[in-house]
Amino acid sequence: MSTQQRRERERAQRHDLIVKTARKLAESEGWDAVTTRRLADEIEYSQPVLYSHFAGKDAIVAAVALEGFTELAARLRTATRTGEPRAALEALARAYMEFAEENPALYDAMFTMAVDLPFGQDDTPEPLRDGFQALLSGVAQFADGRDPALLTEVVWSALHGLIVLSRGGRLPASGREARLTLLLDQLSATR
Amino acid sequence: MSTQQRRERERAQRHDLIVKTARKLAESEGWDAVTTRRLADEIEYSQPVLYSHFAGKDAIVAAVALEGFTELAARLRTATRTGEPRAALEALARAYMEFAEENPALYDAMFTMAVDLPFGQDDTPEPLRDGFQALLSGVAQFADGRDPALLTEVVWSALHGLIVLSRGGRLPASGREARLTLLLDQLSATR
DNA sequence: TCATCTGTCTAGCGATGCTAGAATCCGGAG
DNA sequence: CTCCGGATTCTAGCATCGCTAGACAGATGA
Numbered sequence: 001m002s003t004q005q006r007r008e009r010e011r012a013q014r015h016d017l018i019v020k021t022a023r024k025l026a027e028s029e030g031w032d033a034v035t036t037r038r039l040a041d042e043i044e045y046s047q048p049v050l051y052s053h054f055a056g057k058d059a060i061v062a063a064v065a066l067e068g069f070t071e072l073a074a075r076l077r078t079a080t081r082t083g084e085p086r087a088a089l090e091a092l093a094r095a096y097m098e099f100a101e102e103n104p105a106l107y108d109a110m111f112t113m114a115v116d117l118p119f120g121q122d123d124t125p126e127p128l129r130d131g132f133q134a135l136l137s138g139v140a141q142f143a144d145g146r147d148p149a150l151l152t153e154v155v156w157s158a159l160h161g162l163i164v165l166s167r168g169g170r171l172p173a174s175g176r177e178a179r180l181t182l183l184l185d186q187l188s189a190t191r
Numbered sequence: 192m193s194t195q196q197r198r199e200r201e202r203a204q205r206h207d208l209i210v211k212t213a214r215k216l217a218e219s220e221g222w223d224a225v226t227t228r229r230l231a232d233e234i235e236y237s238q239p240v241l242y243s244h245f246a247g248k249d250a251i252v253a254a255v256a257l258e259g260f261t262e263l264a265a266r267l268r269t270a271t272r273t274g275e276p277r278a279a280l281e282a283l284a285r286a287y288m289e290f291a292e293e294n295p296a297l298y299d300a301m302f303t304m305a306v307d308l309p310f311g312q313d314d315t316p317e318p319l320r321d322g323f324q325a326l327l328s329g330v331a332q333f334a335d336g337r338d339p340a341l342l343t344e345v346v347w348s349a350l351h352g353l354i355v356l357s358r359g360g361r362l363p364a365s366g367r368e369a370r371l372t373l374l375l376d377q378l379s380a381t382r
Numbered sequence: 383t384c385a386t387c388t389g390t391c392t393a394g395c396g397a398t399g400c401t402a403g404a405a406t407c408c409g410g411a412g
Numbered sequence: 413c414t415c416c417g418g419a420t421t422c423t424a425g426c427a428t429c430g431c432t433a434g435a436c437a438g439a440t441g442a
Contacts, residue, residue, distance in 0.1 A: 120363045154374050161352025172311045189380040
């Protein structure tokens with residue numbers, strides 16, 4: 001009986017090893033460097049082992065993304081512990097953007113790659129729900145009559161747009177702070 | 192002498208044929224279907240011909256993207272011919288979003304793929320400049336004290352965020368219109 | 383001790399982007 | 413009309429990708 005448990009434990013450890021290695025590799029050399037051969041090499045197993053844990057490469061990326069949602073949610077929650085509404089919004093936005101900047105590859109996995117994660121559906125994984133909830137509870141503080149969910153989606157979209165356009169060089173790195181301030185001003189204007 | 196000219200003309204035609212075929216193929220079956228073999232097959236030439244016109248597949252995507260910028264710029268310009276500021280902004284935003292919806296593959300080439308297009312630099316191609324200018328001249332109408340360039344970047348980011356998150360299923364298709372209205376309300380609020 | 387069975391690896395498949403070298407075509411000189 | 417030379421196009425192949433079948437090995441329980 002106990003050997004069974006040990007095996008399951010080892011499997012779980014290796015599962016984690018794969019995810020963490022993929023993430024580290026992606027963060028240090030980009031997702032292009034995360035090939036199944038390279039990944040297998042890095043964890044010191046052969047390729048087929050990866051496929052005994054995940055359906056394919058996409059599933060590995062999805063697992064990394066899931067880890068990201070958990071971390072992002074936690075980060076957003078600690079950021080929204082501020083009193084004044086506008087300050088809370090700013091803290092929320094800053095936390096979000098910092099997360100994206102500090103973990104570019106992770107952010108990509110969460111929001112640009114990994115299309116097979118079910119987002120607004122019944123079978124949406126907990127971390128995804130939690131991430132949106134964290135945003136929502138922060139935004140709701142200054143919704144002030146406006147639909148909180150809708151406002152959250154707009155805030156999220158705008159932040160995401162800033163991030164992804166900046167990253168691709170579409171927006172100059174210089175105006176970063178000014179853009180964020182302008183955006184926050186507009187969003188917190190309740191007519 | 193004239194054969195030389197004819198050859199150049201034919202080369203130019205084939206260049207266009209490649210770009211248009213790549214675009215059509217991407218729009219109908221997605222960029223994944225646009226392989227060099229498939230593309231060569233479609234234009235009824237062999238693979239190496241592609242490489243006598245473009246440095247590689249990325250360059251072909253970039254050429255498609257460039258075509259997109261020209262079209263987008265034209266579309267935005269006709270949309271901003273409205274009197275009232277708020278109506279102009281709405282027309283502008285709608286034109287942008289419609290363009291993205293009608294040409295999803297093209298939009299992807301312009302803003303998510305093709306990283307090798309120089310955006311805000313000295314050697315930025317004319318169509319890209321023109322596209323941003325079209326947005327800028329539309330947004331400037333209701334800037335009302337706010338920095339027009341900065342405001343344009345924010346508007347653009349927000350629209351792009353809405354589009355890309357909607358497309359990936361991150362945002363429910365239902366609230367589309369409500370989100371756009373809310374966003375426009377916030378952006379046109381001059382405190 | 384040995385058969386079984388789970389787990390792992392080696393080797394290979396089809397498809398990708400890209401390229402070297404062979405083959406072909408075409409224009410112009412004799 | 414013929415034939416040469418240079419440009420053009422194609423055939424064939426390389427390295428790499430994600431993924432998998434079948435051989436192999438090592439641990440488990442009788």
